[in-house]
Amino acid sequence: MKPSSLYIHIPFCASKCYYCDFNSYVSTGEVMDRYLDGLEKEMELLSKELPWEPLKTVFFGGGTPTMFDVKQTERMMNILNRFFRLAEGAEISVEANPGTVNLEKLRVLKEGGANRLSFGVQSFHDPILKKLGRLHDSLTVYHSYEKARQAGFSSINLDLMFGLPGQTIPIFEDSLRRIVELQPEHISAYSLKVEEGTPFAIWQERGKLQLPPEEEDLAMYQLLMDTLEAHGYQMYEISNFAKKDHDCRHNQVYWRNEPYLAAGAGAHGYVNDVRYVIQSSVPGYIETCLSGKRPVVEREEIPAEIQREDTMILGLRMIRGVEHARFKERHGVDMHNVFGREIERFVQEGLLTDNAEAVCLTKKALPIANEVFSGFLIS
């Protein structure tokens, strides 16, 4: 199966959020220019060295791709269009942070083919945004969102977080009310996970990070699902909600365990059953690309049994679950022949349903989905 999806990593941010372990750096305009030189070379090599089909989805993630100025943004879009052919109706998403966009930049993105924007809002409560180390405030969210609509974006995602320091249920409820009022086409909402090596991890170790108790975290998740459902959003993945026809097609490629190309410092790709990792240091990345080599630092062939586990673990994140026919087509074997025992156990526990079409998580399983996923690690 040839990939028809491409992830492009832009590793720059205006500052580093206290909970973030993504590959992102605070940098200068000059380094960003050189990064684009490197990316241009990498994309050329990638388009020649790996198999691909006209791209159906592209995702510029980060970092903050909208850290580029107008000229750099134009160049970023040109690099994509120069080396890759896009399929008719391709979904081209760009991650953005409130406060890093203006009308001109958004128009350049739109003219370059971007048709979906994803804003990292996280909360509408300014004291919480400060505690996260975010630079924007809630007013900036409204301004940036309005500009995106003015520029003609008709598919916008807003990211929210819950389980945050200082966040109570009424505070989260207020953020939910405000996000729903804006009527974005898509909402992603994640519970905070304290990642190793971040300031939050250090503060937690020192007893200086007060997070809501687990019951409150679960109550926020339930509130999220109930509120968004009541406002016409369909939950199609455990953390993702969309209006009709606005499911993120790019992310579904990951959840279906399908191949995808990746470019940019620290990105991961998956082609011909091999997962590859790109050099994460920005200077190293630029140097390798400009020397005419693809900056891949790791390649791992994924054995068939791990691929099957991945298909279950990733696929069960989607509310439609893992389809029997798709599993058989992908792996050449019946899902029951590999995971019959696990499926039966979780069905008996009321955590999975198994019908002629697919195996899916039940509502009861949603808050404890990780327990179900780990049950499919059998090799």
Ligand code: SF4
């Ligand atoms: S804006 Fe996003 S990528 Fe950048 S530091 Fe914050 S969480 Fe990380």
